[in-house]
Amino acid sequence: MDGIVNFFKPKGMTSHDAVYYFRRLYKTRKVGHTGTLDPMATGVLPICIGKATRVSEYLLNVGKEYIGELTLGSETDTQDKEGKIINYSNKEISEEDIKRVFNDFKGSKKQIPPMFSAKKIDGKKLYELAREGIIIERKANDINISELKILDIIDNKRVLFYAKVSKGTYIRTLCNDLGLALGTYGHMSYLLRVGVGTFKLSDSYGMETLNQFSKEDKLLALLPMDKALDHLKEIKMDAKDYKHLTNGLKLRVSSYEDIIDNEPVRVYSGDEFIGIGKLIDENNTRFIKMDKVLIRW
Numbered sequence: 040m041d042g043i044v045n046f047f048k049p050k051g052m053t054s055h056d057a058v059y060y061f062r063r064l065y066k067t068r069k070v071g072h073t074g075t076l077d078p079m080a081t082g083v084l085p086i087c088i089g090k091a092t093r094v095s096e097y098l099l100n101v102g103k104e105y106i107g108e109l110t111l112g113s114e115t116d117t118q119d120k121e122g123k124i125i126n127y128s129n130k131e132i133s134e135e136d137i138k139r140v141f142n143d144f145k146g147s148k149k150q151i152p153p154m155f156s157a158k159k160i161d162g163k164k165l166y167e168l169a170r171e172g173i174i175i176e177r178k179a180n181d182i183n184i185s186e187l188k189i190l191d192i193i194d195n196k197r198v199l200f201y202a203k204v205s206k207g208t209y210i211r212t213l214c215n216d217l218g219l220a221l222g223t224y225g226h227m228s229y230l231l232r233v234g235v236g237t238f239k240l241s242d243s244y245g246m247e248t249l250n251q252f253s254k255e256d257k258l259l260a261l262l263p264m265d266k267a268l269d270h271l272k273e274i275k276m277d278a279k280d281y282k283h284l285t286n287g288l289k290l291r292v293s294s295y296e297d298i299i300d301n302e303p304v305r306v307y308s309g310d311e312f313i314g315i316g317k318l319i320d321e322n323n324t325r326f327i328k329m330d331k332v333l334i335r336w
Contacts, residue, residue, distance in 0.1 A: 040065055040067065040088055040089050040257070040258060040261060041088060041089035041090040041091050041261070041264065041333075042088055042089070042091050042261025042262050042263055042264060042267075043073075043085050043086065043087050043088065043091050043098075043238075043261065043262045043264065043267045044061070044085070044086045044088065044244060044249075044260050044261060044262070045083060045085055045238045045239075045242050045243045045244060045260075045262065046061075046083070046084045046085065046086045046243060046244060046249075047081070047082065047083065047084075047240070047243035047244060047245040047246075048076055048080075048081060048082060048083075048084040048232075049081055049245070049246060050078070050079060050080070050081050051078055051079075052078065053075075053078050054072045054074075054075040054076055054084060055072075057072055057084055057086060058070050058071065058072055058086070060246070061086050061088065064249060064250075064257070065088055065257060067088065067089060069088065069089050069090075069092050070086060070087065070088055070092065071086075071087045071092040071095045072084060072085070072086055072087070072095070073085045073086075073087065073095050073098040073099060073235065074098070074099050074103075074206075074235075076232055077119070077211070077230065079119055079120070079121055079230065080230035080231065080232060081230075081231050081232070082105075082230075082231045082232030082233060082240060082243075083232045083233065083234060083235045083238050083239070083240055083243055084232070084235075085098060085235055085236075085238050085267070088261060090264070090333050091261075091264050091267070093331050093333065094264055094267070094268060094315065094331070094333070097268055097271065097303060097315065098235065098236060098267065098268075099206060100206050101206070101235060101236030101237075101270055102185065102203055102204065102205060102206075102234075102236065103203070103204055103205075103206075103208070103232060103234065103235050103236075104201070104202070104203045104204075104232070104233045104234030104235075105201070105202045105203075105204070105210050105230060105231065105232050105233060106190070106199070106200070106201055106229075106230075106231045106233055107199075107200055107202060107210050107213075107214065107227055107229060107230045107231070108197060108198065108199050108200070108227065108228045108229035108230075109197070109198040109200065109214040109217055109218070109225050109226075109227065109228070110196065110197050110214075110225065110226055110227075110228040111132055111195075111196050111197070111198070111218055111221065111223055111224070111225045112127065112128055112129065112130075112196060112223060112224060112225075113126065113127050113128075113224050113225075113226060114126040114127075114215060114218065114224035114225065114226060115226045117153070117211070118153050118209075118211035118212055118214065118215045118226055118227060119211050119214075119226055119227040119228070119230075120226060120227065120228040120229075122226070126224045127224065128223040128224050130222060130223045131195065132195055132196075132221050132222075132223060133195065134192055134195055136221060137189070137192060137195065137198060137221065138189060140217060140220045140221050141187055141189055141198075141200065141217070142187075143220070144184055144187055144213070144216075144217060144220070145184050145185070145186070145187050146183065146184065146185075147181065147182070147183050148181075148182050148183070148184060149179040149180070149181065149182070150179060150180050150182045150207075150208065150209065150212055150213070150216070151177050151178075151179045151180075151212065152165065152177050152180060152207075152209060152212070153165070153209055153211055153212050153215075160175065160177070165177070180207045181207075182204065182205050182207055182208040183204065183205040183208075184202060184203070184204050184205075184208065184213070185203045185204070185205070186201065186202065186203035187200065187201075187202050187203075188200060188201045188202075197228070198217075199229075201233075203234075210227055210230055211226070211227045211230075213227075214226055214227040215227075236267075236270050237266075237267065237269055237270065238267070244260055263312070264312065264333060265305050265307075265312035268305055268315075269305075271303055271304055271305050271315075272297070272298050272302070272304050272305070273304060273305040273306070273307060274292070274295060274298070274304050274305070274306050274307070274316065274318075274327055275307045275309075276290065276292075276306065276307065276308050276309075276327065277308070277309065278308055278309030278311075280308050281308040281309070281311070281313070284306065284308055284313055284316075284327070284329055284332075285308075285313055285314075285329070285332050285334055287328075287329055287332070289319070289326040289327065289328040290326060290327050291324060291325070291326055292318065292325050292326065292327050293325075295318060295325075298318055299318075300317070300318050300319060300320050300325075301317050301318070301319065302317060302318070303315050303316075303317060303330070304316055304317060304318070306327065306329060311334075312333070313329070313332060313333065313334050314329055314330070314331045314332040314333040314334070315329070315330045315331045315333070316328055316329045316330055317330055
């Protein structure tokens with residue numbers, strides 16, 4: 040069984056808990072997730088089964104979509120509602136200011152990862168250091184917030200919003216930074232991930248549904264690897280090239296000017312998806328070379 044399940048992660052479950060659950064569900068050790076989702080958050084968490092674990096790295100870079108809630112007036116050590124309040128303010132914030140600041144946060148930004156995160160520095164997860172009371176300097180990451188839309192403002196204290204963001208963006212930190220930009224404090228009080236690339240909330244499977252699935256249903260729930268990777272460009276080679284490509288040989292190509300060298304691409308031999316490859320240039324001649332062959336032997 041090879042493919043990717045669009046899993047609806049419930050509140051309280053860690054991403055690692057989800058991996059253990061799918062190992063039992065599909066009776067295989069070859070299971071991996073495509074990027075952590077906070078235990079307090081719910082929503083889309085693609086789970087890779089079998090050979091699909093080898094393509095999880097290509098799903099880490101896709102954009103993610105969220106519906107979140109910012110609560111103004113207090114800051115917590117974890118930047119979400121489950122943390123300890125460390126700063127508080129009674130400052131009244133106008134709806135106009137909230138709309139202005141939200142608009143200012145769109146586009147390319149710098150963001151410092153929170154201490155309570157799974158990001159590793161020198162081999163140790165930041166949240167492990169934070170639990171020991173250790174705060175270290177963190178380098179700001181380049182992020183992009185392509186969409187940031189206010190859905191509702193409640194009593195000028197709670198802001199429900201939609202965000203579409205790049206890899207490495209922490210919504211908790213976004214809430215914290217929005218609060219500071221408004222001259223007060225803020226923390227994330229709710230988070231629902233509604234999209235990871237082509238995986239959408241409306242197509243996800245919850246535990247209650249999965250637990251009732253037959254063996255056949257479980258197979259049907261597996262999205263083929265190439266469909267999950269349709270954010271990557273594709274290269275189609277002749278069916279006769281199958282053996283050469285799957286054996287790791289490089290083959291000459293004469294088109295695909297829109298694909299840059301070393302860019303990951305989906306490779307097909309005839310109509311069959313065979314894996315991930317890249318174009319390379321040698322003496323002004325372009326070749327296709329496989330990086331990962333994902334066929335059944």
